[in-house]
Amino acid sequence: xxxxxxxxxxxxxxxxxxxxxxxxxxxxxxxxxxxxxxxxxxxxxxxxxxxxxxxxxxxxxxxxxxxxxxxxxxxxxxxxxxxxxxxxxxxxxxxxxxxxxxxxxxxxxxxxxxxxxxxxxxxxxxxxxxxxxxxxxxxxxxxxxxxxxxxxxxxxxxxxxxxxxxxxxxxxxxxxxxxxxxxxxxxxxxxxxxxxxxxxxxxxxxxxxxxxxxxxxxxxxxxxxxxxxxxxxxxxxxxxxxxxxxxxxxxxxxxxxxxxxxxxxxxxxxxxxxxxxxxxxxxxxxxxxxxxxxxxxxxxxxxxxxxxxxxxxxx
Amino acid sequence: xxxxxxxxxxxxxxxxxxxxxxxxxxxxxxxxxxxxxxxxxxxxxxxxxxxxxxxxxxxxxxxxxxxxxxxxxxxxxxxxxxxxxxxxxxxxxxxxxxxxxxxxxxxxxxxxxxxxxxxxxxxxxxxxxxxxxxxxxxxxxxxxxxxxxxxxxxxxxxxxxxxxxxxxxxxxxxxxxxxxxxxxxxxxxxxxxxxxxxxxxxxxxxxxxxxxxxxxxxxxxxxxxxxxxxxxxxxxxxxxxxxxxxxxxxxxxxxxxxxxxxxxxxxxxxxxxxxxxxxxxxxxxxxxxxxxxxxxxxxxxxxxxxxxxxxxxxxxxxxxxxxxxxxxxxxxxxxxxxxxxxxxxxxxxxxxxxxxxxxxxxxxxxxxxxxxxxxxxxxxxxxxxxxxxxxxxxxxxxxxxxxxxxxxxxxxx
Numbered sequence: 001x002x003x004x005x006x007x008x009x010x011x012x013x014x015x016x017x018x019x020x021x022x023x024x025x026x027x028x029x030x031x032x033x034x035x036x037x038x039x040x041x042x043x044x045x046x047x048x049x050x051x052x053x054x055x056x057x058x059x060x061x062x063x064x065x066x067x068x069x070x071x072x073x074x075x076x077x078x079x080x081x082x083x084x085x086x087x088x089x090x091x092x093x094x095x096x097x098x099x100x101x102x103x104x105x106x107x108x109x110x111x112x113x114x115x116x117x118x119x120x121x122x123x124x125x126x127x128x129x130x131x132x133x134x135x136x137x138x139x140x141x142x143x144x145x146x147x148x149x150x151x152x153x154x155x156x157x158x159x160x161x162x163x164x165x166x167x168x169x170x171x172x173x174x175x176x177x178x179x180x181x182x183x184x185x186x187x188x189x190x191x192x193x194x195x196x197x198x199x200x201x202x203x204x205x206x207x208x209x210x211x212x213x214x215x216x217x218x219x220x221x222x223x224x225x226x227x228x229x230x231x232x233x234x235x236x237x238x239x240x241x242x243x244x245x246x247x248x249x250x251x252x253x254x255x256x257x258x259x260x261x262x263x264x265x266x267x268x269x270x271x272x273x274x275x276x277x278x279x280x281x282x283x284x285x286x287x288x289x290x291x292x293x294x295x296x297x298x299x300x301x302x303x304x305x306x307x308x309x310x311x312x313x314x315x
Numbered sequence: 316x317x318x319x320x321x322x323x324x325x326x327x328x329x330x331x332x333x334x335x336x337x338x339x340x341x342x343x344x345x346x347x348x349x350x351x352x353x354x355x356x357x358x359x360x361x362x363x364x365x366x367x368x369x370x371x372x373x374x375x376x377x378x379x380x381x382x383x384x385x386x387x388x389x390x391x392x393x394x395x396x397x398x399x400x401x402x403x404x405x406x407x408x409x410x411x412x413x414x415x416x417x418x419x420x421x422x423x424x425x426x427x428x429x430x431x432x433x434x435x436x437x438x439x440x441x442x443x444x445x446x447x448x449x450x451x452x453x454x455x456x457x458x459x460x461x462x463x464x465x466x467x468x469x470x471x472x473x474x475x476x477x478x479x480x481x482x483x484x485x486x487x488x489x490x491x492x493x494x495x496x497x498x499x500x501x502x503x504x505x506x507x508x509x510x511x512x513x514x515x516x517x518x519x520x521x522x523x524x525x526x527x528x529x530x531x532x533x534x535x536x537x538x539x540x541x542x543x544x545x546x547x548x549x550x551x552x553x554x555x556x557x558x559x560x561x562x563x564x565x566x567x568x569x570x571x572x573x574x575x576x577x578x579x580x581x582x583x584x585x586x587x588x589x590x591x592x593x594x595x596x597x598x599x600x601x602x603x604x605x606x607x608x609x610x611x612x613x614x615x616x617x618x619x620x621x622x623x624x625x626x627x628x629x630x631x632x633x634x635x636x637x638x639x640x641x642x643x644x645x646x647x648x649x650x651x652x653x654x655x656x657x658x659x660x661x662x663x664x665x666x667x668x669x670x671x672x673x674x675x676x677x678x679x680x681x682x683x684x685x686x687x688x689x690x691x692x693x694x695x696x697x698x699x700x701x702x703x704x705x706x707x708x709x710x711x712x713x714x715x716x717x718x719x720x721x722x723x724x725x726x727x728x
Contacts, residue, residue: 066396066417066421067396067397067399067400068396068399068400068417068418068421068423069421069422151558152556152557152558153557153558169556170554170555170556170557170558173555173556173557173558173559173560173561174555174556175707175709261700261703262555262560262703262707263700263703263704263707263709264700275696278392278393278396278397279692279693279696280690280692280693281396281417281692
């Protein structure tokens with residue numbers, strides 16, 4: 001996962017050093033070389049697998065190419081046809097729909113877990129490990145298990161719903177429920193990640209603040225809303241930015257659970273990029289859509305970074 | 316955790332740049348030769364059968380070693396396209412009939428000098444030729460028939476399906492067999508492109524216009540054909556919500572003894588071998604005429620191969636040798652593309668299903684897959700998507716076909 005460098009580490013806000021004097025800013029050649037040597041191991045893969053492909057995709061986006069025959073330069077045509085195609089709007093809407101369901105669920109769930117596992121519980125480390133396990137599990141494995149859990153015929157979830165007399169929906173086979181299925185599986189998988197970030201944030205809150213609030217007569221809810229949440233806002237900000245960046249790029253679970261179906265109801269942007277490239281022989285249009293997605297993510301992230309001043313409290 | 320941004324387009328591009336440098340090396344003269352073969356046809360249970368054929372080829376050609384890569388069908392064409400773009404394509408590659416035109420027209424395949432064209436079924440070898448030159452050799456074929464659970468028919472006191480059945484007969488039997496109390500369904504037919512072009516033909520309609528540049532299915536006969544597919548859902552066939560349309564759903568339901576009839580390919584014979592009830596097959600019923608879907612696979616030789624002669628020899632062995640015919644007939648691994656009807660007679664003598672003649676009778680009235688120059692896959696996806704909209708009741712069949720017509724014409728025109 002590549003984090004934008006503008007993001008500040010949330011859990012431990014950087015200490016405010018005195019600014020370096022102008023004289024000291026000019027670094028020696030040896031210092032520069034040392035820095036470069038440390039940067040090199042990450043700079044090489046970054047150039048090869050991120051920057052290089054981005055430049056290549058920019059070039060491909062101005063061509064017509066089906067991967068097999070030679071590329072043909074067509075200028076802005078791919079962008080024009082994408083913007084004129086109503087499916088482009090649809091795949092962005094589906095993606096935003098996914099984010100709208102996923103983000104609140106994973107944040108509130110992760111926060112609840114973090115609060116619970118921040119208490120002095122027995123076996124606390126064990127539970128933290130258990131909830132983090134899905135984060136490091138392969139999406140393909142998770143998708144297969146969730147498809148089975150949510151199988152409309154003999155899945156465990158519908159079986160359990162049946163005990164309460166509820167006729168379970170068709171889940172990933174029903175266009176109205178397929179995105180819900182993906183949101184559920186995704187939230188479950190990422191809960192542990194959000195939990196860990198928020199847990200770290202919770203542990204940096206100065207206990208004196210709670211004592212002071214208690215002395216002032218604040219109850220548990222008041223302390224939560226007036227101390228915990230504001231003090232947690234850097235972590236919350238981090239979780240939201242990362243979740244949005246990843247949410248716009250949602251693909252693995254869609255590919256593995258529904259392939260964009262049924263009836264195109266879970267066709268998200270990256271699934272569309274995949275289909276355009278490998279099913280419809282339109283790698284040029286796919287690259288153009290990749291760049292559109294990049295611009296949208298960049299814009300959303302910049303807006304958040306500007307907007308954070310209004311609600312994020314550092315220390 | 317997540318795919319990195321711009322993955323789909325970009326990685327391909329860079330891979331192409333990096334790998335094209337190390338793609339081709341000069342051919343070795345006379346010495347031992349290793350050729351590569353990338354396939355999907357043996358995936359999922361026939362890997363050993365393919366190995367038997369390859370072993371026989373290597374025994375006859377001690378100078379040549381064949382390096383096999385087997386990929387699942389779902390990944391195969393993605394990988395093939397990536398390999399073509401990167402210049403890392405195998406010497407011999409599988410293709411199916413749908414993808415062949417794209418491969419051939421891109422110049423990726425070498426023209427083949429076939430030494431024994433007469434040993435192939437004529438319609439099959441012709442399907443992989445362009446202007447009289449072969450660019451692929453058919454490796455197998457299969458068709459779709461009507462399966463029925465004879466025990467369920469007996470229990471309901473119904474006559475078994477015959478080759479003279481029409482849609483009306485199938486409909487009546489399906490209704491009689493459907494029993495919601497016991498969870499038994501009368502019929503199953505996928506709602507998809509591959510069924511649609513066939514039922515159009517069965518109803519005297521056609522998918523494409525004569526010049527092949529626009530669709531021709533948005534007619535009264537076309538709507539009737541689409542309804543033949545979509546109206547089964549929820550009446551004699553489970554709905555999408557109940558899992559219909561997912562992989563192997565019909566085969567599993569049939570195996571559980573809860574499905575009276577299903578439209579499926581001869582490739583599921585193996586899966587039904589141990590069914591605990593009597594079953595058989597019949598030629599698919601038509602409405603105004605019979606029409607059956609035939610699928611074939613082929614192998615081609617990469618134009619970029621350094622060992623075209625050896626690769627061609629292997630492709631011929633793989634598609635016309637006696638070993639291949641024996642292995643395929645023995646294992647029921649689709650059908651060999653041989654023109655020798657006597658060889659195929661062995662196939663008829665195997666038991667279960669008893670009426671194997673239906674597999675050959677179906678070949679008399681073939682509904683050919685509609686092929687277009689641009690947007691084949693997109694066309695197929697649009698048809699399936701719109702039909703499912705109608706099946707799920709979110710659109711009328713007429714609206715779905717009108718929408719499919721408009722969208723496809725925009726793609727293929």
